[in-house]
Amino acid sequence: MISKKYNPHTTVSLAMAAAFFVFLYFFKDFPADKVIISAIVMMLVLFGIEIFGENPTFCIGRISSSFLGAFFIPLALMHMVYIRDLSDGMKLVFFIFIVVWILDTMAYAFGKVLGKHKLAKNVSSKKTLEGATAGIVFGVLAAVACRFIFMSNILTLQNAVILGLVISVTGQFSDLAESLIKRDGNVKDSGKIVPGHGGVFDRFDSYLFAAPAVYYVLKIFK
Structure with missing residues (x-):
């Protein structure tokens, strides 16, 4: 989902989402601490892009929308895989x-x-x-x-x-x-x-x- 209003870091967000989905797939026991670490790493990357970028204006919108796509969507949909792996x-x-x-x-x-x-x-x-x-x-x-x-x-x-x-x-x-x-x-x-x-x-x-x-x-x- 691309919005000119927020202008999220689409490529970075998609890459992190794919990596996070794969990570969750191979750790099906749902390790909460590792999920928290993943979220922190994502935020470090996104804040780093803005800190060392050329235009920090409206950075909160870009960071928030990018993080939402990279973290919440894979985490939510991965539960379909968890359900599939049940008896x-x-x-x-x-x-x-x-x-x-x-x-x-x-x-x-x-x-x-x-x-x-x-x-x-x-x-x-x-x-x-x-x-x-x-x-x-x-x-x-x-x-x-x-x-x-x-x-x-x-x-x-x-x-x-x-x-x-x-x-x-x-x-x-x-x-x-x-x-x-x-x-x-x-x-x-x-x-x-x-x-x-x-x-x-x-x-x-x-x-x-x-x-x-x-x-x-x-x-x-x-």
């Missing part, structure tokens, strides 16, 4: 995708037909309370259906309901969070790889908070 992990990954796809579709459909009350009017003018409610209801129903179809040996009915609720709430919150970033950055699409669909990042924004939330709820279940 029956691939089923759980498909479960998350299915629930998100259904809740997004139903939230859009009900919001378009019945939506009257804005959910977050200053962030996304098209999202409504009615659509969000429908997304939660159908997200939970989708989770329950998945449980009966191919996950009865993994989740109890109660677990499925809880996970459906968690995914539905955090997934829609993630979508709003990405809309907030795009609105503040004054950009329509988060990238050009998938033109006309909000950018490639829009295909994965629902998982930014949903993936970590599901992973730690699963840990609680065990």
Whole structure:
């Protein structure tokens, strides 16, 4: 996601994000101290670029936006890999995708037909309370259906309901969070790889908070 408003260090941020993702992949036990060290190193690099650069004006915006892309996004999405590595992990990954796809579709459909009350009017003018409610209801129903179809040996009915609720709430919150970033950055699409669909990042924004939330709820279940 590139914004002329913040002008982040795109190449450096992408390089650090890729390196951090690889680092997290090979340290799947989630060593908190090493993650903290990674964050500090990133900040040292970004501050160093600004300190020894030619124009320090608006440096906080560049540092903040670069760090957000380099640290938070890989850390959040890596939890999908952590989920995959759990027992029956691939089923759980498909479960998350299915629930998100259904809740997004139903939230859009009900919001378009019945939506009257804005959910977050200053962030996304098209999202409504009615659509969000429908997304939660159908997200939970989708989770329950998945449980009966191919996950009865993994989740109890109660677990499925809880996970459906968690995914539905955090997934829609993630979508709003990405809309907030795009609105503040004054950009329509988060990238050009998938033109006309909000950018490639829009295909994965629902998982930014949903993936970590599901992973730690699963840990609680065990």
